[in-house]
Amino acid sequence: MKPADATPHPCSQCPMYRTSVWEPAGAGSVAILNRGFTRRDLQPGDVLFAEGSENRGVYCLSGGLIALRTHRDDGTSSLLRLAYRGDVIGFRSFLGDGVHRTEARALLPSRVCTVARHDAERVVHASPPVLARLAGRAVDELDAARERIVATMGRSNKARLATLLTELMERHGTQEDGYLRMHLPLSRADLADLVGVQRETVSRLIRRLEDDGSFHFACREVWMRHPGMRNRAIG
Amino acid sequence: MKPADATPHPCSQCPMYRTSVWEPAGAGSVAILNRGFTRRDLQPGDVLFAEGSENRGVYCLSGGLIALRTHRDDGTSSLLRLAYRGDVIGFRSFLGDGVHRTEARALLPSRVCTVARHDAERVVHASPPVLARLAGRAVDELDAARERIVATMGRSNKARLATLLTELMERHGTQEDGYLRMHLPLSRADLADLVGVQRETVSRLIRRLEDDGSFHFACREVWMRHPGMRNRAIG
């Protein structure tokens, strides 16, 4: 039989390996991981899992952008979270009741690493530190949700939209002679969900941000004044 | 030496024992639990832990009512959660970075069972199912926070206040010739925090609920029409 280090950890080549939830898996768990590990590429619009469906595994996003939404009975939906590289999704239903309460849909071409549910359960059972990391992810999500609640009560819609755009710019923006520029990965309706207002209001908030000179919009193209360059307007 | 069952589980007499996070503790962990287990009674206004303080343990509420708040830099605060009997608090910082992000303050006379942090860590290490239950609690909190976000976007302030009052009535109300009556454990400011509006708006929402005939208020005394008795007004 080969020594244990002959079966490398499936995430060992991943840039997010150090903070991966699977990183603490013991030697025995690595074999399970390798068996239950699959990769999948998603195109924009592809659904990784549907709301109400049964959990089939724990997903780790190795690249791209995935939106987690809930749908209300009146047909409207709420965008609850954006997942980027290194984020783990599906752990809520994995740790909880086994049923997804959100829909995961790709907004950009994305790649997810999946550990099938049964194998994930075995790994968690054999390597409790993996469970501890999953719990840590749950706490992070809880913090984010509470931060959103607090921000809703304490800051104006315009300020929250500006913050959201700044965060998006950090992830999707590119430098362009003094400005930051990005192609918005979100529709106006999605922006509205994240800020907590109606679509039309987002249009008006965008207009007011442009009036302030901090942003310039052309459909989904956005220019933003570099942080620190507060004296020049855009456009 | 006595057999293992000579040291009973410290929660074994608790009405919430079956769902307690400590219930799955193994025989060895029970000894640790008994050593690190303390009870504490809180009076209204007493602070169990302060925002920004270091986690000193995991707290299980065996009775009463505790409010978890965050404070913003402008001096205002947000009431994030109400904890009742059986709820576990302090696990966020225990599972996370070790620093409380909320303040826990008793609203009613309360009793908390505490497992000191060091001992809790040893128990979790020795009995992974305990960690799984803590993770489950984190997921529950996450669900509650997301539910609140979704409700904020999808329902009117008046409807959310009515829902909140109904939930409070279920816990604090007593039957009174066809009505439910309770003494509100929350100030108007706290109600405002939970609904997500200003204090004055709560006063006006209350007036509108009274105009509808569904509630009657006298300071902190509240009467509510019994669910199903929709034909009679109150007052």
Place this chain on the structure above:
DNA sequence: GTGGCATTGTGACGCTCGTCAAAGACAAGG
């Protein structure tokens, strides 16, 4: 009782946002 102090209710005002409606922009498909 009296004097603070916190809590609560009320009024006025202005702004923001939700809602409804309509029109333009754009891509996909026939």
Place this chain on the structure above:
DNA sequence: CCTTGTCTTTGACGAGCGTCACAATGCCAC
């Protein structure tokens, strides 16, 4: 080309809410 559907913007209107101000109430210590 036109049609269709989706996304986005704009306008008009009204209701609701935040803000400020002030009065009323209740509570507690003295």
